[in-house]
Amino acid sequence: MITIKNLNKFYGSTKVLNDISIDIKEGEIFAIVGHSGAGKSTLLRCINGLEDYSDGSLRVNDKEIKTLDKNNLREFRKKIGMIFQHFSLIQRKTVYENVALPMQLWGYKKSEIDKKVNDLLALVGLENKLNSYPSQLSGGQKQRVAIARALTLDPEVLLSDEATSALDPNTTTSILNLLKEINEKLNITIVIVTHEMEVVKQIAQKALLLEHGNIIGFDDTEELFLKPDEKMKHFLGESEVVPAQGINIKLYFPKDNAYQSFITKMARELDMDFNIVWGKLEEINTHIVGNMVINIDEVNQQKVIDYIKEHDIVWEVL
Ligand SMILES: Nc1ncnc2c1ncn2[C@@H]1O[C@H](COP(=O)(O)OP(=O)(O)OP(=O)(O)O)[C@@H](O)[C@H]1O
Ligand SMILES: [Mg+2]
Incomplete structure (x- = not known):
């Protein structure tokens, strides 16, 4: 228009x-x-x-x-x-x-x-x-x-x-x-x-x-x-501080995704503990969206990435 x-x-x-x-x-x-x-x-x-x-x-x-x-x-x-x-x-x-x-x-x-x-x-x-x-x-x-x-x-x-x-x-x-x-x-x-x-x-x-x-x-x-x-990010004044140790993976949760249950399910199914570095959930247009950075041991990297891929979650290694 x-x-x-x-x-x-x-x-x-x-x-x-x-x-x-x-x-x-x-x-x-x-x-x-x-x-x-x-x-x-x-x-x-x-x-x-x-x-x-x-x-x-x-x-x-x-x-x-x-x-x-x-x-x-x-x-x-x-x-x-x-x-x-x-x-x-x-x-x-x-x-x-x-x-x-x-x-x-x-x-x-x-x-x-x-x-x-x-x-x-x-x-x-x-x-x-x-x-x-x-x-x-x-x-x-x-x-x-x-x-x-x-x-x-x-x-x-x-x-x-x-x-x-x-x-x-x-x-x-x-x-x-x-x-x-x-x-x-x-x-x-x-x-x-x-x-x-x-x-x-x-x-x-x-x-x-x-x-x-x-x-x-x-x-x-x-x-x-x-x-x-x-x-x-610069505009929002946001800077991401992540641990130097291990691997940091950022997960993006689109609308309608059960983000909380995903994290607990992944921990249970992979029998692994995650260190959640930071997470931010926001309401945009009445949808909950957000992202979360988890920190894992390097040895677990492939296992976690495979799991994330299987579940169609958008991710990146920081
Ligand atoms: N009538 C004008 N004559 C000369 N310069 C102008 C005029 N109107 C705006 N400007 C300049 O154009 C630029 C953009 O101004 P504009 O008013 O569009 O900004 P803005 O994003 O709406 O800012 P604000 O949030 O303060 O309202 C500024 O540098 C302003 O000084
Ligand atoms: Mg103005």
Whole structure:
């Protein structure tokens, strides 16, 4: 649905996006991750046509964005909703008025607006806050209003720029769950920009890692966390310290694999004790994935590797 090929973007003589090529599929929840200044927001603004790109191609539903004239761009942007870290609500307008605004600007009938606003406020769980003002709402509630407002024109894509960065962890989870629900119920493609790995793990099916405008990772979220390459490890600030003695084998447990029983079963069947050096299990997209490093005597290496292979476990010797 969104296809970016060899995209470059300069601000003056500074290159802020370098040779970006990605593909975002319809219905996907896609994350753009990176530290401050990586170019995340710039890429997002290119996607919604707010920002021009120097060269390369950026197509949304097969339309090359930079070829759109003013009217077409306006129509195009109607189909893209956007939410931000600081909600961008109008303080002197009520919740209802804030959500109604985009439809009023596009000249919808009052009855249509009324139905849509009420439906959306029910969807985000704020049907009883219609007449409140933003100052009377919590951060999470303000973001819910912003989400409802972003959905009024039936967008095909929802772009989110650090929408949970100003929220506490529990509120973040509830907003991410709402985004998931919207993605599933309304079949809206969601692109989220974040610097928080927790957000990626909780919601994204696919992620792009940006560093100084360069792609340093682009894969299914589970793959990125399950088998991080050197760049990803560096990004996560993770270093693997393993014993110098014996053989260290790293096992990767994909989703749905009974990792605990595998280790105990292997110990029992091979009649061997393993030293578990470290293990990390994480919940990604509601699946448990993880990896574990075991340390074994060199004499047992072949036996253990044969056993692991028989059980279709991904592994490597460190
Ligand atoms: N309008 C602008 N003019 C000049 N340089 C800009 C402009 N906007 C962004 N930049 C530069 O482009 C680079 C990428 O900025 P961008 O805002 O995309 O980063 P980001 O990944 O969203 O960071 P953050 O996490 O802090 O929001 C930065 O070096 C920034 O200083
Ligand atoms: Mg940003």
